[in-house]
Amino acid sequence: MINPKYFFKGLLSVKGVNSPAVALGASFVAIGALLKNLGFSIQESIFSTFLTYALPGSLAMAESMLIGASIINIFLAVWLVNARLYPMTVSLMPLLIHKTQPKWKYYLSCHFIAVSSWLIMKSNYEKIEKKYRIDFWMGIGTATWLIGIFSTILGYISADYLNKDMMMGLAIVNPIYFMCAMIGVMKTIQLTSAIILGALLGPTFYFISPEWCVLYGGVVAGSIAFFIGERNGK
């Protein structure tokens, strides 16, 4: 089963100087308030973060519902923003897979993959023995996921006290946190070019297709960065 020592180590890794808890909390407070304004009950709001737990996806759902989009359009909008979870999962799971560990752990814990948990795992995995990395990951995932759920509740309750400017302030926290975290991981030529090119090409492709720009920009930028990195010995 799950090794408690590594699980708790993962669970506690969300505190400390680089804690994502503040950014994560602020973003989900905004989501909670947004869902209340959309007419969700508190149970439905909790259910939403519980089941989806990937912020841009929840935002896409809320925005689509706001303009009265159909269920199929909601599916597409969410799928498009969350398709990035596919390369994120493929670049995380091979680091955690160990033949002695049961498969269910991987299929269950992939639900915890979101930017903040992924970034913590990516910067800490080398310190953990490979066999126990999945347990460590489950700890990180559980902690960030619970922060998301509690903050949704908090946002839902405090929705009436938050004015528009405060909601705007909460909305910028997440992109700023992600942006700084990305600057922090620019350590090799390959990753630095992937991040800089992605940041440039994503908005550039917006002029061709606002819906597909993240995926187009990401795939083109990532592939160019891969070749740059391979040619320069990473």
Add this chain to the structure above:
Amino acid sequence: MASNIILAILVTSIATYSSRFLGVLTSEKIDENSKVYRWFNCLAYSTLAALISRMIIFPAGLLSESDYIIRLIVIITSILIFFLSKKNLVYPTVFSAIMLTLLNSY
């Protein structure tokens, strides 16, 4: 309306989990020292970077109502704080929220 909300939540979670699920399925065949792994790693970081810069430059929802110049000021100051605080992630994020709220109310 209530059944619509439940349906929207379910559809959102399926659309999200499917990418994660396919990711684990693919991972079973990928070695962490292979070229394919490094390519996926580049894709993951570049897609994330593309998403973040789109969220800031072409925001959807409430953020799109904030002034472009104000957003730029907040971004540049946050990056400065990030470096001045020896790459601490909490200071720039807390600061960005307060700064945007204040700049918007004046």
